[in-house]
Amino acid sequence: MAIVWAEKALLEDGWAEDVTISIADDGRIAAIETGQPAEGHRTGILLPSPVNCHSHAFQRAMAGLTEKRGPDASDSFWTWRQLMFRFLDRLTPDHVEAIAAFVQMEMLEAGYSTNVEFHYLHHQPGGVPYDNIAEMAGRIAAASTRSGIGLTLLPVHYQYGGLDKRPLGPGQIRFGNTLDEYARLHQSSAEIIARLPADCAIGVAPHSLRAVAPQDLAHHASLAGGNPLHMHLAEQIAEVEEVQATLGRRPVEFVLDNMELDNRHCFIHCTQMRPHETEGLARSGAVAGLCPITESSLGDGIFDGVRWLENGGSIAIGSDSNIRISLSEELRTLDYSQRLRDHSRAALASSDKSTGRRLFDAINAGGASVSARDTGAIAVGKLADLMALDAQSVDLAGRSGDTLLDCFVFAGDDRMVSDVWSAGRHMVSQGRHIRREAIVQNYVRTMKDLREAI
The missing domain is CATH 3.20.20.140 (Metal-dependent hydrolases)
Incomplete structure (x- = not known):
């Protein structure tokens, strides 16, 4: 069971604070608790990942x-x-x-x-x-x-x-x-x-x-x-x-x-x-x-x-x-x-x-x-498709509620994204994919091979 804790999270029924998300081995959300002390992987602003x-x-x-x-x-x-x-x-x-x-x-x-x-x-x-x-x-x-x-x-x-x-x-x-x-x-x-x-x-x-x-x-x-x-x-x-x-x-x-x-x-x-x-x-x-x-x-x-x-x-x-x-x-x-x-x-x-x-x-x-994916919200039983924004981002400082989303869309960019989970798989940490180096190297080799074509 993996644990993710967020200062703020957009749950199925609205915004909540000090939220603990428990992720089962099958990649689904097993439990959600609000008002909890920090534990597990700590994040700033947790959202459902689209x-x-x-x-x-x-x-x-x-x-x-x-x-x-x-x-x-x-x-x-x-x-x-x-x-x-x-x-x-x-x-x-x-x-x-x-x-x-x-x-x-x-x-x-x-x-x-x-x-x-x-x-x-x-x-x-x-x-x-x-x-x-x-x-x-x-x-x-x-x-x-x-x-x-x-x-x-x-x-x-x-x-x-x-x-x-x-x-x-x-x-x-x-x-x-x-x-x-x-x-x-x-x-x-x-x-x-x-x-x-x-x-x-x-x-x-x-x-x-x-x-x-x-x-x-x-x-x-x-x-x-x-x-x-x-x-x-x-x-x-x-x-x-x-x-x-x-x-x-x-x-x-x-x-x-x-x-x-x-x-x-x-x-x-x-x-x-x-x-x-x-x-x-x-x-x-x-x-x-x-x-x-x-x-x-x-x-x-x-x-x-x-x-x-x-x-x-x-x-x-x-x-x-x-x-x-x-x-x-x-x-x-x-x-x-x-x-x-x-x-x-x-x-x-x-x-x-x-x-x-x-x-x-x-x-x-x-x-x-x-x-055909059981996702779309942070809710018990749904897949743990989650994205976290860095609460320390300058454009999010002091913001709350829906204004956080407005700042992400209109003032922000991908640098705000700190973590992403896909069906509980924690693939992005501190803004970087965990296999970034190897994937990028392979892509660069491919582009060199294709250079004459384009």
Whole structure:
């Protein structure tokens, strides 16, 4: 039984002081007591550690390398996408494992306990499957055993180059599987996850309406069963126009009419929605998987968070391209985008919760549901997914209650994060991952190997 003590802790029923958390050997919270003397591992401000709901780990190796304008003056998401395709053609399984471990380490150091990996790089260059069709999925899983992060693996089905069912282009060929091949991939991936710690999970991910046959979505739902189903949706104007021209409806309209939605469904980005789509999808119970730093980097647009939350919508937060892995910055970017659009302040606060508290509660609840993870709050029986902020941080000095979260989101950064536990595994101590040196060295070797490719 591990013991964690905190000066202040945000429990399921609110803030408490002098809190002792007992963590059982199975990684779950066995007991919580308040008003206790300090014992065990002592921390300052203890919070539930949220899920990172959307990541493409391999793209971390491209961070900072796509900021030059291409030959087309109208550089955009689509030109970035072409560079990404050229880069990934050089990646080997060893590269992917090293990059994924580094990404997961950075997630933990930022305060996340869980990596939901939207994994679509499956095959060899040229599209030939590895002898084990789930070789690359196995490398993501192997990385998680090194980083200690909780893993929800989403093998991605990516079959077509567009809604006209054109073949995948050279840059996409490593992603491609028929529906039957995808079922084999998913089964093999599930077997890999079954060998990991019990807090890890499997889900299903049809990449987008452009990349799978719309009539196959029922098959994906059946394959998912009670597990999460994630899909990119309404990210780019060109995507929306293609869907509307082919299916006669905009992407959000199509899924509302054709899918039975609940809080296991996570639609990523949703930056190109009209008011009626925002309201309808929010009320469906589905979760919006938001990645504000990446959405800003790629010029995707601004998610209508104000309208979404006003209609009871749920959200989760992710790092997507991993150009910058920072929990506080994702939340700050989300809220500031609303303020810039609407010329407002504290856009996502409510009458009873400050901005930081409302966002933090929302992403913990939404992240838990779309990761199939028994987390989201500090409560007896839940997984011990915990993050601690350093109470000695200058911007937290003298603060209390929800103001602590506001200071973390709007005045702070990752340097405030002192400790992180994932299902009771104490992976970050004094702000550093316990295996940082070895993981970083392996990543640096990988980047040297890839230098010519990028």
